[in-house]
Amino acid sequence: MADNKLYDVLGVSRSASDADIRRSYRKLAKECHPDKNPAAGDKFKEISFAYEILTDPQKREIYDRYGMKGLQEGGDNSFAGAEDLFGHFFGGGGPFGGLFGGFGGGGLRHAQRRGPRRGENTVHRLKVSLEDLYNGKVSKLQLSKNTICTACGGEGGPAGALQPCRTCSGRGIKITITQLGPGMVQQMQSRCPDCDGEGEVINERDRCQVCMGRKVTPQTKLLEVHVDKGMKDEQRITFRGEGDQMPGVEPGDVIIVLQEKPHEVFQRSGSDLMMKHTVTLTEALCGFTTVVKHLDGRNLVIKHPPGAVLVPGCVRGIEKEGMPLFKNPFEKGDLYVRIEVEFPENYFAPEAKLRELEAILGGRPAAAPIPSDVEEVNMSDFHESSGAGGSRGQYCDDDDDHPHMGGQHVQCAHQ
Helix, strand or coil, rough: CCCCCCHHHHHCCCCCCHHHHHHHHHHHHHHHCCCCHHHHHHHHHHHHHHHHHHHHHHHHHHHHHHHHHHHHHCHHHHHHHHHHHHHEEEECCCHHHHHCCCHHHHHHHCCCCCCCEECCCEEEEEEEEEHHHHHCCCEEEEEEHHHHCCCCCCCCCCCCEECCCCCCCCCCEEEEEEEEEEEEEEEEECCCCHCCCEEEEEHHCCCCCCCCHHHHHEEEEEEEEEEECCCCCCEEEEECCCCCCCEEECCCCEEEEEECCCCCEEEECCCEEEEEEEHHHHHHHHCCCEEEECCCEEEEEEEEECCCCCCCCCEEEECCCCCCEEEEEEEEEEEEEEEEEEECCCCCCHHHHHHHHHHHHHCCCCCCCCCCCCCCCCCCCCCCCCCCCCCCHHHCCCCCCCCCHHHCCCCCCCC
């Protein structure tokens, strides 16, 4: 029994000419293209697949004689681009199960090994602030892409103008065989340079005046990128089928990759936020009150009671003031505050005041006994050196007769 399923998809008879098939395809492609009719995406794939088979003379001849099974079992390299669709058609009983239901089990397993013929994805990086990731935001992205020419329906010219490429015999690929040795050959497959892998060429005088025979025209489209609360750095937002278009090829995706910009106050760690707060020695000992502006504009009053001593580098937490959770923005992580204590450079006060402060701080520890045979020395400011030796490279040395140790020159500041 003859297999007419591909002809039925395009709404033509088995005796339809190439011009009839192309005309029907252009009409259906306009009606079912995802840009105009998102709900008809699967139908668009069907008609694109049927068009690819029926406009190839060799594939159409095999299909007319043996049906889809004959095409699949023929092992023709020119059918490699179509075999990838079988895995999609049969992957879990999709909308194409009825269309190609006549396949046998062995042919199906062979067909599923290759992926669909699909355009490349387009990746854009979008810089977002930590406020955007906390509050959510809608950003508008202007995208330039190729779309199928509406003037010629992606044909590149009038009906019948396209001719099979003579270089590759309409396959779109060029096969080179190299003799490596007795009984050993190497076969390499590459895109045909004359037709750019399309398998068809068109004379310059017949080319569409809108797309100049390229079958596609540039278009600018505005995408609305919804940055949801709680999204993270390097998270991806995918727009299905918004990539460059080509006749007979499923458009790729546009992928937006979020890139978080550094923040002056907060640093993110998963769902938590970290910040540093510097206090004076007086505040570390006697308590403090400060106001911190959060990422959503709220002013948080942070207090620490007197008497609870804060040591440098200690961390205090505030529950539920971190980042909102992605897809669950009513739940939040925690905010952690790292305390840095700023000590005074010098403290001059009368001796009586110093003894009073000493008593308040709990007094001194018992002094160690001092032996009789001691040498008294004075401490001075120490400047860390990049030298590899001892203390010699940390002080000024104007004697040129003594080279610096460690093989590195150390600059000293004169007092």
